Amino acid sequence: MSTIQLRLGPSGVGFVLPLGLVMLLAFNIPVVLMLAWGFTSPKGVLVPWIDMVERTVYLRVLVNTFRIALIATLTCALLGYPLAYWLCCLKGRARMIGLALVVLPFWVSILVRTYAWIVVLGNNGVVNRSLLGLGLVEEPLAILYNELGVIIGTTNVLLPFLVLPLFAAMVRIDRRLLMAAAGLGAGPWTVFRRVFLPLTLPALAAGAILVFILTLGFFITPAILGGGRVPMIANMIDMLINRLPRWELAAALSTVLLVATFVCYALYLRIGRAAQPS
Amino acid sequence: MMGEPPWVRRLVAALGAAVLVFLCLPIIIVVPMSFSSASSLEFPPPGLSLRWYEAFFGDPRWLEAAGTSLALAALASSLALVLGTIAAYGLVRGRFRGRPLVELNFMAPLILPQIITGVALYIFFARIGLLGSFAGLVIGHTVLAVPYTVLVMTVAIRAFDRDIERAAHSLGATWPVMAWRVLVPNLMPSAAAAWIFAFIISFDEVIVTIFLAGAHETIPKRMFNELVLQVNPTITAIATLLIGISVVTVLAVTTLARRAGLLAKIAD
Numbered sequence: 001m002s003t004i005q006l007r008l009g010p011s012g013v014g015f016v017l018p019l020g021l022v023m024l025l026a027f028n029i030p031v032v033l034m035l036a037w038g039f040t041s042p043k044g045v046l047v048p049w050i051d052m053v054e055r056t057v058y059l060r061v062l063v064n065t066f067r068i069a070l071i072a073t074l075t076c077a078l079l080g081y082p083l084a085y086w087l088c089c090l091k092g093r094a095r096m097i098g099l100a101l102v103v104l105p106f107w108v109s110i111l112v113r114t115y116a117w118i119v120v121l122g123n124n125g126v127v128n129r130s131l132l133g134l135g136l137v138e139e140p141l142a143i144l145y146n147e148l149g150v151i152i153g154t155t156n157v158l159l160p161f162l163v164l165p166l167f168a169a170m171v172r173i174d175r176r177l178l179m180a181a182a183g184l185g186a187g188p189w190t191v192f193r194r195v196f197l198p199l200t201l202p203a204l205a206a207g208a209i210l211v212f213i214l215t216l217g218f219f220i221t222p223a224i225l226g227g228g229r230v231p232m233i234a235n236m237i238d239m240l241i242n243r244l245p246r247w248e249l250a251a252a253l254s255t256v257l258l259v260a261t262f263v264c265y266a267l268y269l270r271i272g273r274a275a276q277p278s
Numbered sequence: 279m280m281g282e283p284p285w286v287r288r289l290v291a292a293l294g295a296a297v298l299v300f301l302c303l304p305i306i307i308v309v310p311m312s313f314s315s316a317s318s319l320e321f322p323p324p325g326l327s328l329r330w331y332e333a334f335f336g337d338p339r340w341l342e343a344a345g346t347s348l349a350l351a352a353l354a355s356s357l358a359l360v361l362g363t364i365a366a367y368g369l370v371r372g373r374f375r376g377r378p379l380v381e382l383n384f385m386a387p388l389i390l391p392q393i394i395t396g397v398a399l400y401i402f403f404a405r406i407g408l409l410g411s412f413a414g415l416v417i418g419h420t421v422l423a424v425p426y427t428v429l430v431m432t433v434a435i436r437a438f439d440r441d442i443e444r445a446a447h448s449l450g451a452t453w454p455v456m457a458w459r460v461l462v463p464n465l466m467p468s469a470a471a472a473w474i475f476a477f478i479i480s481f482d483e484v485i486v487t488i489f490l491a492g493a494h495e496t497i498p499k500r501m502f503n504e505l506v507l508q509v510n511p512t513i514t515a516i517a518t519l520l521i522g523i524s525v526v527t528v529l530a531v532t533t534l535a536r537r538a539g540l541l542a543k544i545a546d
Contacts, residue, residue, distance in 0.1 A: 012372025019365035030402035086294025107524040112517035116304030217391020
């Protein structure tokens with residue numbers, strides 16, 4: 001054993017220390033202090049919490065956020081499953097290109113992807129002008145700056161998070177299982193429903209929870225596509241810090257978001273472990 | 279896959295392709311828009327011009343924001359890479375109690391909604407006087423980039439045969455010599471990929487930046503503030519430039535990752 005290893009300890013804990021220290025000072029302590037801030041209101045320890053429950057506006061935003069997250073998650077699942085299945089059916093170069101197109105948006109700034117939806121969904125946007133041109137509607141549909149716009153934008157941004165793990169799970173399925181089921185007389189629909197679908201459910205659930213967690217904390221898309229009319233938790237927190245200065249209430253709301261995130265994440269880890277056969 | 283009738287196969291293909299188009303629609307829309315001659319959001323553009331690129335390159339405030347973004351991303355990703363690589367070595371080779379917990383702690387900024395990290399650092403920095411400083415921004419971005427560098431470097435070090443390290447030791451190399459002559463050259467492709475990852479994360483970051491930046495302007499912060507207030511087609515030109523940079527980076531990372539065999543290792 002060399003000198004450095006002796007000095008850093010045979011356990012190797014010394015290697016982890018520099019980053020550990022930085023994280024402690026620049027992440028752990030700030031987060032703990034923020035959580036504490038929710039209980040240190042000068043007016044009384046529980047005042048921000050009572051405010052949060054009594055003022056219906058905060059409860060409404062919380063319920064609204066969970067509802068939008070649920071709808072976006074379901075939409076992602078409905079759109080993501082056929083896409084993952086199709087990619088799984090493709091072979092060779094076509095599959096590589098398809099996967100690359102799923103991954104590409106990951107690399108494009110979320111601002112850019114959100115901005116494009118203003119062009120597509122606005123009153124003078126592609127969708128409305130096509131509908132007006134075809135005479136299907138009398139006046140532009142209100143798709144932008146409301147909940148529908150936020151859900152469309154959110155689904156678009158988060159879809160890859162569901163498609164990629166789902167695709168990975170589908171590829172891993174042993175094709176001989178499907179053949180065996182068919183050989184025992186099951187039709188294609190029965191094979192799908194009784195064999196293929198159950199085998200992909202853990203990955204689907206894990207991906208869906210991931211999308212749900214990410215939507216709960218979404219800030220940019222609701223701020224831009226909601227036009228200030230679709231407040232979600234994160235936008236509320238931003239307002240409480242930057243406009244109203246009510247830090248203790250922002251800290252209390254952040255605590256709620258943090259707890260919700262951790263509960264969902266624990267669920268995600270448990271389901272993810274079930275999805276891995278090993 | 280399971281002997282579906284042809285019409286089902288065609289239906290699945292049509293659905294899958296439609297969802298793929300939906301996924302890529304923003305990119306398909308924004309690029310042509312950036313060459314539009316109109317200041318309205320008309321698609322397809324009524325005429326072609328480079329006026330939005332001129333508006334970007336002719337505006338010193340946008341260029342200054344670009345400079346801040348680049349410097350910030352370069353500093354934060356380098357810090358995150360150095361700290362993350364050393365920590366990843368300890369996580370993979372070390373045998374100490376609480377290792378999974380330490381690893382989870384390093385991943386936490388990725389799991390936690392960024393708004394929480396933003397608020398926590400805002401309140402903390404306001405108390406210690408770092409709010410609105412460039413140093414504060416670098417610290418915030420480093421924390422956000424750490425999960426990516428730790429993740430990539432952990433995979434890379436785990437895949438590196440420990441016997442090669444032992445061989446260097448048995449031939450008389452001290453630990454620093456071994457690290458410099460054996461570990462660094464072998465981990466270089468993965469480190470480059472991790473650095474690029476971290477750089478992009480920092481370069482695109484909006485939320486924590488809005489909270490911490492004060493008077494500092496980055497490209498995403500300016501874009502966000504403009505988007506909330508009004509629609510400015512200059513943003514399409516920046517977006518197209520960013521997409522171009524992203525595509526080039528993805529190609530670079532895939533090449534690096536293939537050289538490092540990283541994709542196969544992650545798949546394992």
